[in-house]
Amino acid sequence: MFDPAYSITHICDIQQDTLPNDSERVSCFFPSHRGVVEFQSHDGATLLLAATGHLRDFIAQRLNESNEPTARADLRPITHRILAHPTGSAFESDLFVLERAHAVDPDLYTKITNQNRRALLVLNPDTGTWRTTETTSLELRGCERVVGPCLTNKSAQQLGETLDNIFELCRYPNELALAPNGTPCAYKEMGRCPAACDGSEPMHAYHERFALAINAASGGLSDWESTIKDEIASASAELDFERAASAKRHLDAVRNLPRDTLGCAAALDALSCVIIAPARRQGYALCWVLSAEGCNPVCSIGLLDNDLLETLPGLLASRFSPMGYEQRQLDRFSLIARHWLTKQTKQRKRRVTILDPRHPDWSKGIRRAIEDAQSASDLGHDDEEHTLLPI
Helix, strand or coil, X not given: CCCCCCCEEEECCCCCCCCCCHHHCHHHXXXXXXXXXXXXXXXXXXXXXXXXXCHHHHHHHHCCCCCCCCCCCCCHHHCCEEEEEECCCHHHHHXXXXXXXXXXXXXXXXXXXXXXXXXXXXXXXXXXXXXEEECCCCCCCCCXXXXXXXXXXXXXXXXHHHHHHHHCCCCCHHHHCCCCXXXXXXXXXXXXXXXXXXXXXXXXXXXXXXXXXXXXHHHCHHHHHHHHHHHHHHXXXXXXXXXXXXXXXXXXXXXXXXXXXXXXXXXXXXXXXXXXXXXXXXXXXXXXXXXXXXXXXXXXXXXXXXXXXXXXXXXXXXXXXXXXXXXXXXXXXXXXXXXXXCCCCCCCXXXXXXXXXXXXXXXXXXXXXXXXXXXXXXXXXXXXXXXXXXX
């Protein structure tokens, strides 16, 4: 995991029966900057770990330096040391909190990963079936293929059901497992399933169709749409209007899938992604790569760094490697997916961009992502999502 560029440590020596003047306020030793703050007790235990948009204000509030009545616990009597790690973005703060929580408190780490968890669609080519699961509980069986991230289990279920409808897959896995002695369902009567379960269709034909479904889901919604459009064009050119009409229905079904929850979903077996976020240095962006080594910063860059901009795609690509399915990696991926799936609104401009190198033109988004990351922000206004997780 990455090391912070610098951190600030202050030993607290607070007289609890006196109100400190400005020069004695502990918060004055810390910058008015976004970052992660950790309160520790005399025995070194972590009392609180939080990401905040304003370190100084946050510390002043949790130490109740104003001595005003507050519903929050006053941490002055039990705080011995405060560590602050200035960061450039909410993404960097959240990632730092995740890694630090893993080191200091398993319960807090579990809480964070449960908050960040995302749904996955798991397809099994051996059985010709699919299931949904979550990043916190993925257990692969055999040669299963994983597609994600999906925002919710409901959206992962929608994706699986659309595969069922388009590729006429079996909706009753228990009957399929009994093939060719399974009992056909109503979908056979409706002409929407060739019924491999009762032997009406050879199992090899069913598995070939299931392989097509895996390929469609693995490429993502955009690639799936493009493939169907090509099918429509080919059928129309051959004057096969029945096939064109069928493909048009498939295109409508894919377009009806919720882009805001499934727009980033694709095969995870080869996933490595680029994250471009604001850097601590004003006017600069920080480029990260999620790979087999974890999620680590590669370089900071400004738009005037023309030489680096020219070579940046190659530099980032040299760090690519599949992230794998180890649980710590899935936890990092879930955090990245939370930022990936965050909607941009007029009030909340996207300043963290995730680029998927599996798309051929991924590098074309680098300059725009750097521009977004460099946009000015008010230190007093946290214009990105942040995590506040007291122990």
